[in-house]
Amino acid sequence: MALQFEIIAVTPFRQNCTLLWDDESGDAVLTDVGGDVPHLLAEIERRGVNLRGIWLTHGHLDHAGGVVELLKHCDVPVIGPHRDDEFLLQSLPEVTAGYGFPVSPAFEPTRWLEEGEVLEVGAYRFDVLHIPGHTPGQVVFYCAEADLLIAGDVLFYETIGRTDFPRGNHEDLITNIRSKLLVLPPQTRVIAGHGRMTTIGHEREFNPFLQ
Numbered sequence: 001m002a003l004q005f006e007i008i009a010v011t012p013f014r015q016n017c018t019l020l021w022d023d024e025s026g027d028a029v030l031t032d033v034g035g036d037v038p039h040l041l042a043e044i045e046r047r048g049v050n051l052r053g054i055w056l057t058h059g060h061l062d063h064a065g066g067v068v069e070l071l072k073h074c075d076v077p078v079i080g081p082h083r084d085d086e087f088l089l090q091s092l093p094e095v096t097a098g099y100g101f102p103v104s105p106a107f108e109p110t111r112w113l114e115e116g117e118v119l120e121v122g123a124y125r126f127d128v129l130h131i132p133g134h135t136p137g138q139v140v141f142y143c144a145e146a147d148l149l150i151a152g153d154v155l156f157y158e159t160i161g162r163t164d165f166p167r168g169n170h171e172d173l174i175t176n177i178r179s180k181l182l183v184l185p186p187q188t189r190v191i192a193g194h195g196r197m198t199t200i201g202h203e204r205e206f207n208p209f210l211q
Contacts, residue, residue, distance in 0.1 A: 003124045003146040007191060008043060010036040011101065015062040018150060018191055021049040022122020029053045029121050030070070031141065031150050032063040032193065035101065037070050055119065056080040056109065057152025058138040059088025060165075061095045063193065065104040077110035079119060082130050085137025086112075087167075113139050126150075129180050133173020134161030140181070147185065149200070153193040155181060157202075160209045161193075177210060 001024040008017045011034045019040075021028035028049035030040060033056075044051055051074050056064055058081045067078055088095075092104040115130040119141065126141040134153045138161075141150040153161040155177055163170040186201025203210060 003121065003143065003148065005148070005191070006043065006047070007197075008036075008040060010034045010039070011062045011065065013062040014194055016191060016193055016195075019043055019047065019049070020121050020150075021047065022124055025122035026050050027052045027122040029055050029119075031055045032057055032152065033066040033070050034062040034064065035066040035069075037066045037073070040066070040070065041073055051076055052121070053119075054078045055141060055150075057140060057150065057154075057193070058135040059085035059092075060135065060153070061092060061099060061101060061104065063152065064089060065092060065096050065101055068105050068107050069102070078107070079111050080109060080113040080128070081135075081139050082114065082132075082137035083112040084132065084167075085135050088135060088137070115139075131173070131176040131180060133163055133169050133171075133176055135165065136167045136169075142184065142188075144185075147188050149181070149184065149188050149190045151181075151190050151192050155190055155198075155203060155207075156192040156194065157196050157198040158207050160207070174209065182210065 006019045010017045015034040018031045090106045096104045117128040119126045126143045131154045188200040190198045
């Protein structure tokens with residue numbers, strides 16, 4: 001038995017929503033429910049898993065814009081991001097409308113996250129790391145047992161997250177990646193917020209922003 005995952009690209013921005021589940025218990029979570037909710041519901045049903053929660057890395061529309069719609073179908077807690085992204089979740093109605101997305105109401109998660117907290121999917125534990133820079137409240141989820149990092153828009157294949165959004169900070173992002181992510185084992189697989197997967201070892205060696 002093992003921790004399983006399926007990456008599901010959602011919204012016109014092709015954001016990587018991840019369905020994580022524990023084979024043995026069938027318990028599952030969705031990370032970064034940006035949209036395309038009918039497709040996500042169909043995948044949950046196809047896998048035969050029990051959705052236990054929604055985890056958010058940060059408050060941008062392509063990561064959080066589908067949450068309220070999903071909650072109409074699934075009564076589960078919304079966990080994260082850090083409270084410093086509250087302004088983004090409150091601005092969702094205007095921002096989603098401005099981008100031509102289905103309008104998302106503002107919402108507050110069931111629980112904000114702090115550095116050092118631990119979340120669980122079945123028997124698997126994920127450490128919460130606060131990585132401000134792309135947004136001030138960005139968090140990531142790291143499972144040491146499965147060598148897996150859900151990175152949101154912090155770290156991508158040979159690049160890093162944008163820092164030109166409101167309250168972004170390039171220096172903070174670089175400092176946090178170096179001190180909290182590059183110290184993880186090199187074999188750690190990274191599910192980025194967009195695009196292909198990578199590993200910590202690959203980014204240490206080849207990411208031009210981190211040399």
